[in-house]
Amino acid sequence: MGGKSSKGSIVRDYSSYGSANSSSSWNQYGYPPASPYPYPSSQQSSYYASPQHHEPAPGSQRTPQHPQKRLDRKYSRIADNYQTLDQVGARSFNRRSLHHLGNGQNPYEQAISIIGRTLSAFDEDNLIPCYGFGDASTHDQDVFSFFPDERFCNGFEEVLMQYKEIVPNLRLAGPTSFAPAIEMAITIVEQSGGQYHVLLIIADGQVTRNADTRHGQLSPQERRTIDAIVRASEYPLSIILVGVGDGPWDMMREFDDNIPARAFDNFQFVNFTEIMSKKYI
Numbered sequence: 001m002g003g004k005s006s007k008g009s010i011v012r013d014y015s016s017y018g019s020a021n022s023s024s025s026w027n028q029y030g031y032p033p034a035s036p037y038p039y040p041s042s043q044q045s046s047y048y049a050s051p052q053h054h055e056p057a058p059g060s061q062r063t064p065q066h067p068q069k070r071l072d073r074k075y076s077r078i079a080d081n082y083q084t085l086d087q088v089g090a091r092s093f094n095r096r097s098l099h100h101l102g103n104g105q106n107p108y109e110q111a112i113s114i115i116g117r118t119l120s121a122f123d124e125d126n127l128i129p130c131y132g133f134g135d136a137s138t139h140d141q142d143v144f145s146f147f148p149d150e151r152f153c154n155g156f157e158e159v160l161m162q163y164k165e166i167v168p169n170l171r172l173a174g175p176t177s178f179a180p181a182i183e184m185a186i187t188i189v190e191q192s193g194g195q196y197h198v199l200l201i202i203a204d205g206q207v208t209r210n211a212d213t214r215h216g217q218l219s220p221q222e223r224r225t226i227d228a229i230v231r232a233s234e235y236p237l238s239i240i241l242v243g244v245g246d247g248p249w250d251m252m253r254e255f256d257d258n259i260p261a262r263a264f265d266n267f268q269f270v271n272f273t274e275i276m277s278k279k280y281i
Contacts, residue, residue, distance in 0.1 A: 098204050099167045107244035111202050116156025127152040135170045140177035175208035177221040182228035189235045196236040204245040233262035242272045
């Protein structure tokens with residue numbers, strides 16, 4: 001469950017899943033809209049292929065670039081100065097905290113309930129590894145289990161029940177990175193002997209991009225998250241990020257569409273709030 005707030009990650013071993021695709025430009029961050037690969041060559045990320053302006057010679061094939069392996073996993077800490085949960089829910093949740101527990105379901109409860117009912121049909125053992133991140137103990141560096149003994153939840157009903165138990169005791173903190181949740185999912189896939197899994201991340205905001213990050217460059221949290229997404233594409237693992245609250249979601253759409261170094265398109269973004277608002281129009 002980070003950054004602006006606490007996020008939740010759920011790992012399931014499914015044979016299929018549903019998702020939504022979307023696209024956008026990077027103009028919000030000062031990137032040129034004409035190119036789908038927004039990073040300048042002097043600071044080019046090794047996970048984004050350089051744009052080509054010529055056609056290959058007849059009969060020749062372009063050799064795909066292999067992403068450079070991550071060597072340094074130490075990333076800087078950034079002060080906790082991000083939007084609060086009531087700010088990211090100003091429009092969609094009447095300025096209440098997105099984790100507010102009351103008579104009706106908050107956006108996290110809605111997402112867990114609706115998506116859980118959909119995905120349960122594809123699960124055999126009904127055991128769900130559940131983790132949170134983005135509290136004062138994990139920040140952008142780690143995840144915490146929904147249970148002290150790290151056991152799995154038995155069905156989405158228990159996921160929802162345990163979520164309600166955890167939230168009142170959390171002290172939320174930033175910055176936000178999805179890398180710890182993705183890396184935990186990779187570990188689970190490895191421990192399963194390579195069974196196909198789906199990582200479901202429910203989040204109210206995107207990866208931290210602090211004021212010190214220069215236009216056209218990645219923050220430490222963005223870079224580590226991209227590293228993790230690329231590495232995850234080497235495993236039978238699909239990642240679905242479900243966005244709740246007001247966003248913004250520009251970066252998540254870029255993660256969905258514009259990381260060509262991946263072995264396959266393993267990241268899908270779903271704007272849950274937008275979908276639900278259309279449902280009730």
